[in-house]
Amino acid sequence: MSLSPEVLEPVPVADAAPAPKGVVGRSPGQLAWMRLRRDRTAMISGCTLLFLMLVALAAPLIEVLYGVGPHDEFKHLLTRRGSIPLGYAGGVSADHWFGIEPGTGRDIFIRMVYGLRTSIFIALASAIVTAGLGVTAGILAGYLGGWVDTVISWITDFALALPFLIFALAVMRPVELRFYGPREEVPTWFRVAVLIAIFAAFGWTSTARLVRGQVISLREREFIEAARASGAGLGHILFRQLLPNLWAPILVSFSLAVPAYVTGEAALSFLGIGIVDPTPDFGAMIFRSIAYLQTDPAYVFFPGITIFALVLAFNLFGDALRDALDPKSSR
Amino acid sequence: MVRFLIKRLLSVSLTLFAVSVVSFLMFFALPRDPVTGMCPKNCNAERLERVRQELGLNDPKVEQYAAYMKGIFVGRDLGSAQGGKCEAPCLGYSYVNSEAVTDTLGRVLPVTLSIVIPAAILWLLLGVGLGMLSALRRGTLIDRLAIGFSLTGASMQLYFVGALLLLIFTYQLKIVPVPHYTSILDNPLDWASGLVLAWIALAFLFSAIYARLARAQMLETLSEDFVRTARAKGLAKRTVYGRHALRAAITPLVTIAGLDVGAALGGTVITETTFGIQGLGRTAVYAVRGGDLPMIMATVLIAAVFVVIANLVVDLLYAAIDPRVRLS
Numbered sequence A: 001m002s003l004s005p006e007v008l009e010p011v012p013v014a015d016a017a018p019a020p021k022g023v024v025g026r027s028p029g030q031l032a033w034m035r036l037r038r039d040r041t042a043m044i045s046g047c048t049l050l051f052l053m054l055v056a057l058a059a060p061l062i063e064v065l066y067g068v069g070p071h072d073e074f075k076h077l078l079t080r081r082g083s084i085p086l087g088y089a090g091g092v093s094a095d096h097w098f099g100i101e102p103g104t105g106r107d108i109f110i111r112m113v114y115g116l117r118t119s120i121f122i123a124l125a126s127a128i129v130t131a132g133l134g135v136t137a138g139i140l141a142g143y144l145g146g147w148v149d150t151v152i153s154w155i156t157d158f159a160l161a162l163p164f165l166i167f168a169l170a171v172m173r174p175v176e177l178r179f180y181g182p183r184e185e186v187p188t189w190f191r192v193a194v195l196i197a198i199f200a201a202f203g204w205t206s207t208a209r210l211v212r213g214q215v216i217s218l219r220e221r222e223f224i225e226a227a228r229a230s231g232a233g234l235g236h237i238l239f240r241q242l243l244p245n246l247w248a249p250i251l252v253s254f255s256l257a258v259p260a261y262v263t264g265e266a267a268l269s270f271l272g273i274g275i276v277d278p279t280p281d282f283g284a285m286i287f288r289s290i291a292y293l294q295t296d297p298a299y300v301f302f303p304g305i306t307i308f309a310l311v312l313a314f315n316l317f318g319d320a321l322r323d324a325l326d327p328k329s330s331r
Numbered sequence B: 001m002v003r004f005l006i007k008r009l010l011s012v013s014l015t016l017f018a019v020s021v022v023s024f025l026m027f028f029a030l031p032r033d034p035v036t037g038m039c040p041k042n043c044n045a046e047r048l049e050r051v052r053q054e055l056g057l058n059d060p061k062v063e064q065y066a067a068y069m070k071g072i073f074v075g076r077d078l079g080s081a082q083g084g085k086c087e088a089p090c091l092g093y094s095y096v097n098s099e100a101v102t103d104t105l106g107r108v109l110p111v112t113l114s115i116v117i118p119a120a121i122l123w124l125l126l127g128v129g130l131g132m133l134s135a136l137r138r139g140t141l142i143d144r145l146a147i148g149f150s151l152t153g154a155s156m157q158l159y160f161v162g163a164l165l166l167l168i169f170t171y172q173l174k175i176v177p178v179p180h181y182t183s184i185l186d187n188p189l190d191w192a193s194g195l196v197l198a199w200i201a202l203a204f205l206f207s208a209i210y211a212r213l214a215r216a217q218m219l220e221t222l223s224e225d226f227v228r229t230a231r232a233k234g235l236a237k238r239t240v241y242g243r244h245a246l247r248a249a250i251t252p253l254v255t256i257a258g259l260d261v262g263a264a265l266g267g268t269v270i271t272e273t274t275f276g277i278q279g280l281g282r283t284a285v286y287a288v289r290g291g292d293l294p295m296i297m298a299t300v301l302i303a304a305v306f307v308v309i310a311n312l313v314v315d316l317l318y319a320a321i322d323p324r325v326r327l328s
Helices: A028-038 A040-057 A059-066 A108-144 A146-161 A164-179 A188-218 A222-229 A234-245 A247-270 A282-291 A298-325 B002-029 B045-055 B061-073 B101-136 B141-155 B158-172 B188-222 B225-232 B237-265 B269-275 B280-290 B293-321
Strands: none
Touching: A028 A040, A028 A298, A040 A059, A040 A108, A040 A298, A059 A108, A108 A146, A108 A188, A108 A234, A108 A247, A108 A282, A108 A298, A146 A188, A146 B002, A146 B293, A164 A188, A164 A247, A164 B002, A164 B269, A164 B280, A164 B293, A188 A234, A188 A247, A222 A234, A234 A247, A247 A282, A247 A298, A247 B158, A247 B269, A282 A298, A282 B158, A298 B141, A298 B158, B002 B061, B002 B293, B101 B141, B101 B188, B101 B237, B101 B269, B101 B280, B101 B293, B141 B188, B158 B188, B158 B269, B188 B237, B188 B269, B225 B237, B237 B293, B269 B280, B280 B293
16 A cells, blocks of 8 residues: 555645645655544544553552552452352442452452553564564565465465464463473463464464565565665665555554454453463453352453453554545445 | 366365364474373373373374374274274364263264354344445444444453343343253254353354444445446336345355354354353363363364365355356
């Protein structure tokens, strides 16, 4: 996709003040930013995301201010039989804003703050690794063509033929068994790393496909020919000439990959495969809450609604970004 | 058409071969010692060594793979401890369940089929209908509601929707029984009432995605010349939209629907876990938790076979509908 023709389009002057300078030159990036600024959905979802990310980053600070840690247990606030929180809506009170967990008696609010951190960290890290791998493979396949393209395209098609969830689910245990014995405790950082690796291994193919298509249409253009004629090396053409023309589709696919990974991570943790209990995580929390649906229905709502809001905000922002970067596309 | 078919079949078998090699390596070569993962609770070194012998884990990897593949196509003898002779589609023996893997699969496969097929019919009808409606009534309240619905659905998590449905219909209103599976042959009414929540949850999420796709496709088709020509010719709106435009608009949806159904048949893991129904997906989860490697490998293979077959069916359908595909 080329953004250059849009520079020629008449640029609506935002301020009514008489501009003696005449036409102001704006880069495609500035134009996209202006369109994004004017989009109300983009602004609201963007601010929500910023807020949620700040909360996630500031988790230890919030813990200090709130005065309760994610592993503190308040068993005295549970009923003696059945361990259900006392009080209304799962034990909501001034000390425990979202109530406490049935069974363990841990505070839900602070666990969600930390869960947000787990979720956003894994999703962003996976999306970054995916984009890096996918862009490199896609550019190489598209520009070099020949057997490189054949091999990469075949791997892409093959990876798309694998059912993701069941494969991700199945590969986790063998990978753990490679490095740890069957009775050993698997550390959380290792699980996080494996999750990111799984997402990257499955996710890079769609980015690669997208980038490859773009590169194929770009590689015959004059500026590439000019670069080649003036003796530019392969690395220069790939990353200095081609890459700057690809940032729009890459950014869009990146922003839509993040919510997919948030969902994927929560799904795996829900199945008890990803992040497991003492570590705070939305998926694992919802899985626990299913068992308490009858006795403590409030428990499912807090993590359920938060993850919904997070994914919705990411999706809306991704869509708005696409509209801003490529106004011709209609959803 | 015959050439196209042969080419596709060749590439399908190549993909399946690659899947089988990758999953075999994943489950039998990746772990330090595959046996430790599939050992039942009380196992000592002696028992472990016996299991290792019976599974042939001391043989070279290539031989193990060959034996496994031979089991699938012609059957193999697994030895007395593993239930003796294992008939043709032999996928090994599960120490955790103490039965042949194919026996377990035969039991859980109808469950997954019963969840996926009605749900797929529901989500296609709902999704395409809603998408059409909102494209034809573009800009009206109906359109905006439909867009809101598809945005919500696309960001909702299946387990959360499932939990809400359970909470409302089973625990509060008490109009739907706790989800369970009965064979449709035994009691069709019980079959439906036990699975209806799973159908609704799946259909809600998928129809949101389909509504969005169908709307975009329909809008694109409606702006094409042949639609204008048909209208200008004086054809009734109903004929133009219902026959000409719809047919052109849903062809791309066929691809996506085929792949989604294929993937869902490979295990509606989350649906089954949420509602506690023992289908292929939940069996896979249990196998993973219990470290039952032959079982995991079998579920992964089956899921991949479903996806690959769905791919093939979609391609053939496409080639039948659109002759241009065959030529390229």
